[in-house]
């Protein structure tokens with residue numbers, strides 16, 4: 001049984017993580033915090049995020065799961081590094097400075113970060129690597145669709161997929177975000193499209209087209225529960241590890 005802390009417990013994902021933990025017998029939520037006032041979630045009282053460093057020392061969690069925003073995530077992870085508590089980060093939208101701050105923290109604690117904790121997305125990413133490698137010269141367009149409350153675009157998952165594609169197809173050197181006016185497709189480009197509508201949990205589609213054929217690889221998350229369960233599996237895996245950066249493939253391949 002691990003002792004878990006959850007940040008952003010009043011948010012869509014933080015709430016989902018606390019609820020998922022309530023349904024498991026390998027995790028006990030010993031601390032939940034939120035920036036703004038928040039009613040208890042699954043019977044767990046939610047404390048003021050401003051007290052997070054003190055509460056970390058008092059409640060002594062093994063690991064913190066963070067789904068908030070990039071600015072707050074950097075602060076929470078720094079507090080984890082100070083307290084020697086492992087961190088699992090699902091937050092997306094970090095700039096290079098934010099990533100560097102996470103690197104610094106990972107010198108002190110085990111830090112696992114993933115833009116998507118759905119196992120199906122890990123499989124999608126592997127399938128995409130294989131497909132784009134097998135189809136040299138084919139055009140690639142990545143489209144993601146999310147609910148209208150999402151802040152960052154393109155999604156962290158889309159960025160991971162784009163990194164994968166560029167890794168396999170090194171001649172693809174630039175990302176074209178949408179098109180408007182006279183803008184024919186150019187050599188070396190990957191098209192990227194971000195849609196925001198309604199309450200879509202999260203969809204990622206990779207289109208690979210050329211030579212009179214078209215391959216579509218799509219993942220649709222039907223519930224945030226898949227992300228929460230994956231994050232809790234990651235929290236179990238990360239607890240007790242050496243300091244360093246890890247990702248969700250480490251969990252899946254272990």
Ligand SMILES: NC(=O)C1=CN([C@@H]2O[C@H](COP(=O)(O)OP(=O)(O)OC[C@H]3O[C@@H](n4cnc5c(N)ncnc54)[C@H](OP(=O)(O)O)[C@@H]3O)[C@@H](O)[C@H]2O)C=CC1
Nearest residue numbers: 008011012013035036068069072090091092115116117227
């Ligand atoms: N890795 C994965 O599998 C997934 C990742 N995500 C990512 O998780 C993150 C959160 O998504 P979601 O739950 O939908 O977002 P919500 O907007 O629903 O929740 C965000 C939470 O973070 C808190 N927060 C935001 N900014 C700050 C801040 N500056 N200081 C303190 N707390 C802050 C909010 O607090 P308050 O209530 O006070 O505003 C809220 O509790 C996003 O980056 C998203 O992309 C989402 C789903 C899956």
Ligand SMILES: O=C(O)C1=N[C@H](C(=O)O)C[C@H](O)C1
Nearest residue numbers: 092115116150155156157202
């Ligand atoms: O904000 C979301 O909701 C999601 N964000 C993640 C991302 O940016 O990739 C993962 C998931 O698609 C849901």
